[in-house]
Amino acid sequence: MNEIKKTYKNYVGGKYVRSESGKTFRIELKNQFYEVPLTSRKDVRDAVVAAKKGYTEWQKLTPYNKTQVLYRLSEMVEGNSETYQQILQESGLTKSKANQDIKNAIDSLIWYAGMADKWEQMTGNLNPVAGDYFNISHQESLGVVFTLNTEENSFNQLLLSILPSLTTGCSVISFSGDNSILALKLAEDINNSDLPSGALNILSGNFSQIIDDVSNHVEINAMAIYKDLTSSDKKIIRENASKSLKRIVIKPPTSGLESLLPFIETKTVWHPKGR
Amino acid sequence: MSLTKESKNTLSWSNTVELIDNLRVDEVGLKERVASLATRSIKKDSKLQALNYIVTMCDLTTLEGEDTEGKIGQMAAKAIRPDPSNSEVPSVAAVCVYPALVAKAKEMTRNSNVKVASVSSYFPSGQAPLESKIFDTQFAIDQGADEIDIVINRKAFFEGDYRKMYDEIVALKEVCKSVHLKTILEVGELKTYENIKKASLISLAAGSDFIKTSTGKISNGSSREACYLMAKAVWDYKMVTGFKAGIKVAGGIRDSKDAIRYLVIVNEELGPEWLSPDYFRFGASSLVDDVLKQIKKLKTNAYQSSYYFPRG
Numbered sequence: 001m002n003e004i005k006k007t008y009k010n011y012v013g014g015k016y017v018r019s020e021s022g023k024t025f026r027i028e029l030k031n032q033f034y035e036v037p038l039t040s041r042k043d044v045r046d047a048v049v050a051a052k053k054g055y056t057e058w059q060k061l062t063p064y065n066k067t068q069v070l071y072r073l074s075e076m077v078e079g080n081s082e083t084y085q086q087i088l089q090e091s092g093l094t095k096s097k098a099n100q101d102i103k104n105a106i107d108s109l110i111w112y113a114g115m116a117d118k119w120e121q122m123t124g125n126l127n128p129v130a131g132d133y134f135n136i137s138h139q140e141s142l143g144v145v146f147t148l149n150t151e152e153n154s155f156n157q158l159l160l161s162i163l164p165s166l167t168t169g170c171s172v173i174s175f176s177g178d179n180s181i182l183a184l185k186l187a188e189d190i191n192n193s194d195l196p197s198g199a200l201n202i203l204s205g206n207f208s209q210i211i212d213d214v215s216n217h218v219e220i221n222a223m224a225i226y227k228d229l230t231s232s233d234k235k236i237i238r239e240n241a242s243k244s245l246k247r248i249v250i251k252p253p254t255s256g257l258e259s260l261l262p263f264i265e266t267k268t269v270w271h272p273k274g275r
Numbered sequence: 276m277s278l279t280k281e282s283k284n285t286l287s288w289s290n291t292v293e294l295i296d297n298l299r300v301d302e303v304g305l306k307e308r309v310a311s312l313a314t315r316s317i318k319k320d321s322k323l324q325a326l327n328y329i330v331t332m333c334d335l336t337t338l339e340g341e342d343t344e345g346k347i348g349q350m351a352a353k354a355i356r357p358d359p360s361n362s363e364v365p366s367v368a369a370v371c372v373y374p375a376l377v378a379k380a381k382e383m384t385r386n387s388n389v390k391v392a393s394v395s396s397y398f399p400s401g402q403a404p405l406e407s408k409i410f411d412t413q414f415a416i417d418q419g420a421d422e423i424d425i426v427i428n429r430k431a432f433f434e435g436d437y438r439k440m441y442d443e444i445v446a447l448k449e450v451c452k453s454v455h456l457k458t459i460l461e462v463g464e465l466k467t468y469e470n471i472k473k474a475s476l477i478s479l480a481a482g483s484d485f486i487k488t489s490t491g492k493i494s495n496g497s498s499r500e501a502c503y504l505m506a507k508a509v510w511d512y513k514m515v516t517g518f519k520a521g522i523k524v525a526g527g528i529r530d531s532k533d534a535i536r537y538l539v540i541v542n543e544e545l546g547p548e549w550l551s552p553d554y555f556r557f558g559a560s561s562l563v564d565d566v567l568k569q570i571k572k573l574k575t576n577a578y579q580s581s582y583y584f585p586r587g
Contacts, residue, residue: 216577
């Protein structure tokens with residue numbers, strides 16, 4: 001029997017899409033190679049439109065509900081762990097390392113799932129004031145976040161580049177390069193996990209081709225760079241982003257409450273106490 | 276066909292009947308032509324010009340039960356100066372409101388070239404006696420409306436009583452006198468292409484200055500096919516009477532790309548002299564936002580968020 005070759009596609013707005021440019025690039029694993037979408041600038045713009053919609057939908061869910069959805073994602077990933085393991089091994093990891101990486105990834109998922117309804121009370125505050133009113137610092141998610149995955153062949157690192165912003169309620173456009181098979185495979189589990197369409201979008205390609213469009217795009221509220229970039233790339237991003245006051249976080253923390261802080265904003269509320 | 280012209284731009288009923296008799300539309304050909312026109316590529320400089328055209332052709336519209344004088348004030352301000360950060364962006368053609376809000380809209384736009392259009396004749400259904408429609412229209416004109424958007428009597432149209440539909444438009448045109456009359460066909464309800472062309476020709480023969488696709492109140496709004504057919508009807512009517520009527524497309528046109536495709540249709544089928552707010556209009560509430568975003572994108576090379584443009 002002939003083996004059916006799989007075509008991996010970008011995942012945007014809850015749909016699997018090819019690049020509108022029709023372009024692909026080749027990723028070679030140990031036993032086979034894949035032609036995956038080479039994301040064009042137009043694809044990025046489409047993803048932003050989808051993420052903008054997805055943000056509203058993701059926001060509508062209660063924090064408790066967000067927890068359930070992320071937990072379900074971990075169930076889906078665990079159910080498919082053999083496939084991830086195979087991809088990791090074909091990317092050059094040993095069996096035990098691949099196994100450990102997936103276990104770590106599932107742990108990360110469950111940890112962030114648990115955080116979804118807790119980070120707000122952990123970061124918010126009732127501020128001490130000298131008067132008859134409350135002063136409350138309340139935290140809100142930023143909006144549409146573009147995250148650039150590391151170059152490592154690691155499923156856990158991929159998730160750690162997505163989950164912090166997603167957990168706070170941001171919608172995420174996750175971009176991967178030569179290791180994007182893992183991310184494109186993850187799209188299938190995202191699709192099965194009740195995450196609203198557009199809340200998490202997966203793109204693959206060459207970041208240097210879209211760096212200007214992403215950093216200039218006014219509708220992207222933050223960029224989280226988990227990959228090592230050259231200083232000239234960082235300069236481009238910072239300069240472009242400054243025009244739209246986009247938040248740029250380079251190499252943000254990937255564990256603990258700290259990992260969520262780059263993606264939230266403080267809103268302070270004053271309220272009279274009354275007698 | 277031998278024609279007796281009633282006045283400058285109307286036809287007698289008997290001539291109208293000749294015009295709509297045995298009317299046929301080639302559906303496959305129509306769809307192919309419209310699809311091929313949509314593939315025209317518009318490059319940067321032409322695109323900027325098209326976008327500026329679109330702004331000058333827009334009727335900024337709010338037709339909701341919840342409309343207040345405050346909202347009209349806000350919209351009028353946006354109509355006069357769509358993008359406060361860029362003075363090169365022109366004013367829109369008109370603001371389009373319900374009759375009860377015409378006076379306020381007129382007051383807000385008094386020092387500008389923005390016109391005030393009012394819907395009337397029991398928009399959007401048109402299900403009222405002619406006397407009421409006349410009163411409705413007269414009221415809007417007395418309040419200062421420069422343009423009147425009426426709806427055709429679809430009840431009469433579907434009952435086959437084309438004469439009644441024609442007579443009503445004639446009666447309302449008499450009320451309007453020199454005030455610009457736009458007649459809404461509601462193409463989404465007319466369903467077939469023959470109906471659209473027939474209704475277009477009857478409306479033109481009865482004295483409409485413009486024919487307009489939709490009310491924006493039903494889910495099937497404007498379509499490029501409808502616009503194409505209406506352009507054909509306008510052309511046919513010009514051949515018969517010499518009168519140049521205009522077209523207004525409204526309902527569901529939300530982005531610049533779609534709007535530019537409408538401009539291509541008008542340019543190809545009627546010619547560049549129709550690319551003017553005197554002969555072509557967009558009725559829209561959110562289209563302007565996208566056009567402003569695109570104009571700014573062409574200037575700054577950065578994709579924009581509507582968050583930074585005025586509400587309205």
